[in-house]
Amino acid sequence: MKSPWTLVFLSPLLCVPTAWAVSKPNFILMMVDDLGIGDLGCYGNTTLKTPHIDKLAEDGVKLTQHIAASPLCTPSRAAFLTGRYPIRSGMASHGLIGVYIISAVSGGLPREEITFAKILKEQGYATALIGKWHLGLNCEHNTDHCHHPNTHGFEHFYGIPMTNLRDCQSGHGSIFYNVRNHIPYKALSIGLVTLLLLHIKGLVLISRRFALCLGAILIMTMALFFLWVLTFPYFNCFLMRGGEVVEQPYVSENLTQKMTNEAIEFLERNSERPFLLFFSYLQVHTALFASPRFRGKSRHGLYGDAVMEVDWSVGQIMQTLERLKLRENTLVYLTSDQGPHLEEISIHGEVHRGYNGIYKGTSIWKAFFFTPDFYPENSTACFHTHACFCTEAYVTHHDPPLLYDLSKDPSETNALTPNSEPNFSAIMEVIMEAARRHTQSVKATEDQLSALHKTWKPWLQPCCSSLHQLCMCQRDPQTGIVENAAEGHGD
Numbered sequence: 001m002k003s004p005w006t007l008v009f010l011s012p013l014l015c016v017p018t019a020w021a022v023s024k025p026n027f028i029l030m031m032v033d034d035l036g037i038g039d040l041g042c043y044g045n046t047t048l049k050t051p052h053i054d055k056l057a058e059d060g061v062k063l064t065q066h067i068a069a070s071p072l073c074t075p076s077r078a079a080f081l082t083g084r085y086p087i088r089s090g091m092a093s094h095g096l097i098g099v100y101i102i103s104a105v106s107g108g109l110p111r112e113e114i115t116f117a118k119i120l121k122e123q124g125y126a127t128a129l130i131g132k133w134h135l136g137l138n139c140e141h142n143t144d145h146c147h148h149p150n151t152h153g154f155e156h157f158y159g160i161p162m163t164n165l166r167d168c169q170s171g172h173g174s175i176f177y178n179v180r181n182h183i184p185y186k187a188l189s190i191g192l193v194t195l196l197l198l199h200i201k202g203l204v205l206i207s208r209r210f211a212l213c214l215g216a217i218l219i220m221t222m223a224l225f226f227l228w229v230l231t232f233p234y235f236n237c238f239l240m241r242g243g244e245v246v247e248q249p250y251v252s253e254n255l256t257q258k259m260t261n262e263a264i265e266f267l268e269r270n271s272e273r274p275f276l277l278f279f280s281y282l283q284v285h286t287a288l289f290a291s292p293r294f295r296g297k298s299r300h301g302l303y304g305d306a307v308m309e310v311d312w313s314v315g316q317i318m319q320t321l322e323r324l325k326l327r328e329n330t331l332v333y334l335t336s337d338q339g340p341h342l343e344e345i346s347i348h349g350e351v352h353r354g355y356n357g358i359y360k361g362t363s364i365w366k367a368f369f370f371t372p373d374f375y376p377e378n379s380t381a382c383f384h385t386h387a388c389f390c391t392e393a394y395v396t397h398h399d400p401p402l403l404y405d406l407s408k409d410p411s412e413t414n415a416l417t418p419n420s421e422p423n424f425s426a427i428m429e430v431i432m433e434a435a436r437r438h439t440q441s442v443k444a445t446e447d448q449l450s451a452l453h454k455t456w457k458p459w460l461q462p463c464c465s466s467l468h469q470l471c472m473c474q475r476d477p478q479t480g481i482v483e484n485a486a487e488g489h490g491d
Helices: 011-015 018-022 051-059 073-082 116-122 175-182 185-200 208-236 255-269 301-323 424-441
Strands: 006-009 026-032 061-063 126-132 156-160 239-241 244-248 275-280 330-336 365-372 395-405
Touching (some): 026 301, 116 126, 126 255, 156 255, 301 330, 365 424
Parallel strands (some): 026 275, 126 156
Antiparallel strands (some): 006 061, 239 244
């Protein structure tokens, strides 16, 4: 699990207890996709300017030990919304692909799950999710919206049901290019050479017809694969308002501007009643983007530009609270979803990842029952597979588990032993007992990330025009805020 770090602005609510009695507090939760703890000024970054987020840390509470339930988007967000480990809701994958990468699938957060949005909606709150969802959409047909944010307590939704993929922007490659890293070239080569040798010795006869059929199948498979990659953005990169697709495929360039404007309008509409706003940023997940006003503004390329645009957006939200005189009765919470994607390198070789940083605290014990097989060795990433997998073929188990004291060894460099830590046995006993209780408490539930639930189903495909038009449409009236967007973010 990764530490996503969190900033919470709650000093007014703590210092003015009567605020709770006078009226229900408002909540603004902001989640930045794949942002690293070391990307912000308030956590020690001196080359990337984030004044508005730094102000949150200065005026509120800065958390340095805040653990995500998963290193992947779909399960970590399921846990965030429900307060439960994703395995309890069926949102923890047992295969290589632990997230949804196709919109027309039947898996998703079960409607029976209780989210914080459902609870607040029942208490009379206006609720909105703006930005990324990534927890499923449909079950039986393309408009049933059984997994839609509306089903989980959000009255208003403006955003994308999937995630911001490389395929959603031209010139950024495709997530499917990484398929080549999973092709068993060695096994296929050995099999082919063996077959040829057996044919030469006369032990196996390979007819010309068989060879031609095999070649035709290979060519057809490759053609279908490239057609899939070519049409993928049209069917999976779309913007929704409520239950309606309003832009397909979406243009990412000004999405943060548009979503910030949508958030401000929501706050203005509901300034007289308690509200919950969950602003789930698409940035800084790849493919990276930034609006024209922010391009070239940072010293860290497009990644830094995107971070600065998110910081600007946070500032716009806080200024709106100030203008509406809601600051004193609003809890603002900002976090990353699960920390940076360390393996993110663009197709042009540019570094598109964040920085984990180094965090310290009191004695925090961390145990690894298994670790990914990192590549290169002695690194903390898996560049050979583009992400670290937790399936048997890609991990090493440890018995006893590896134990670290993060207060003394935040980089997890030297595993503790009974000789180096006098309390080793007692600590391990507590950890093993906690693991045993957790395992016993997990009840069987339907796997929402099974191969069946992640398989493309044409009848579930959202489409705002027609298939022969590749579902393309432009119906979104939201234009976003662009004037003076980069003000105060100069180098």
